[in-house]
Amino acid sequence: MTKHLSAKETEKAISKFGIERSLIEAFGYSDEMVRHRYAFHRHTKHQLLSPQAGVVMVETADALHVVSALQAAWIPAGVRHATTIGEAPAYTLFFPAAKFRTPVESLHVLPAGSLLRELLMAGTATRKVPSAVRQSLFTLLHYTCVQALKNPAQPSLPRPRSAALSKAVDQLLQTLETASPASLARHAGVSERTLRRYFRSELALSPERYIQQARLTKAMQLLMDRRHVRSVIDVALEVGYSNHSAFSAAFRKFTGRSPVEFRTGEFSPSAMG
Structure with a gap:
């Protein structure tokens, strides 16, 4: 803890x-x-x-x-x-x-x-x-x-500033596997339509895209956890992906590396640009 x-x-x-x-x-x-x-x-x-x-x-x-x-x-x-x-x-x-x-x-x-x-x-x-x-x-x-530092920055998860959206994001980080725009809106005490407007105006992302980025950010953390080593598929399931290939494709798009490359520090030709 x-x-x-x-x-x-x-x-x-x-x-x-x-x-x-x-x-x-x-x-x-x-x-x-x-x-x-x-x-x-x-x-x-x-x-x-x-x-x-x-x-x-x-x-x-x-x-x-x-x-x-x-x-x-x-x-x-x-x-x-x-x-x-x-x-x-x-x-x-x-x-x-x-x-x-x-x-x-x-x-x-x-x-x-x-x-x-x-x-x-x-x-x-x-x-x-x-x-x-x-x-x-x-x-x-x-x-x-x-x-x-001349290279592009590694990906990060943008954080909101407003109270309503902060509540939604806090809930998301606790329920990554099952989170949805509807559940986040309920927790924030606003309609789903209002939540979508908040995400767009404050973070320039849809709720769905933000949920995906939050899941992939958590996956980065889990892949490097040396105390509780997990397989790639276990990491995928833990952050809400049911399909290994879909998780790997999304992870590569987000970080420029496959989950295995990220874990080992290797770079594929495409990641190197």
């Missing part, structure tokens, strides 16, 4: 790492707070975050991002976010905004290939190395991220 930290508990947990105390130095550490959710917060430094296994979930004001161990989240300084660490620790690295520019202004999930993974591991073990060595490593890390 995940423990949800309050805003005060989050501030206390983060302060012990000294993130904001150093205005110049870049540094990293292994976040061992597994199965914990940090409340919404922001940093004065850019953050690079990647789970050592499984996934971390990162929420912003307008989206929910699933970050697998084969990916990393670049979080620019000042972006409010809430982070849920999964079953494994996470690599967490910080870059002073005054020294390291960010080519994007919002959270961006990027692929973490073998080079970036090695750099992430090295970056979390630099507190006791000479400053010049640490800065050289983080300069290379930053350059690698900037190059990766």
Whole structure:
């Protein structure tokens, strides 16, 4: 079970790492707070975050991002976010905004290939190395991220802002397998026609398309669950798909990879573009 930290508990947990105390130095550490959710917060430094296994979930004001161990989240300084660490620790690295520019202004999930993974591991073990060595490593890390950030962002699930639509989405995330526009409308206390208008005006999606994206976002999380390993068909059934081929086709369209490729970190020729 995940423990949800309050805003005060989050501030206390983060302060012990000294993130904001150093205005110049870049540094990293292994976040061992597994199965914990940090409340919404922001940093004065850019953050690079990647789970050592499984996934971390990162929420912003307008989206929910699933970050697998084969990916990393670049979080620019000042972006409010809430982070849920999964079953494994996470690599967490910080870059002073005054020294390291960010080519994007919002959270961006990027692929973490073998080079970036090695750099992430090295970056979390630099507190006791000479400053010049640490800065050289983080300069290379930053350059690698900037190059990766030129690629399209990984898919995320947009989050609503209005109370009525937030109620509908909260219900959806709890009933993925059986959710329908009609059931979401009942939970939100509006007509299905009104619900459809809300989805269109606020998220530019139909309820059906949003339900599909929510199911596929959950599937991304389940496929990378190392504690409870499921087959692809079991994942499909758990998120509401009764047909393996339909699930695989929808998943590939959403992520650019098949479920097996996503789980193993492999890329098909079509996914590579």
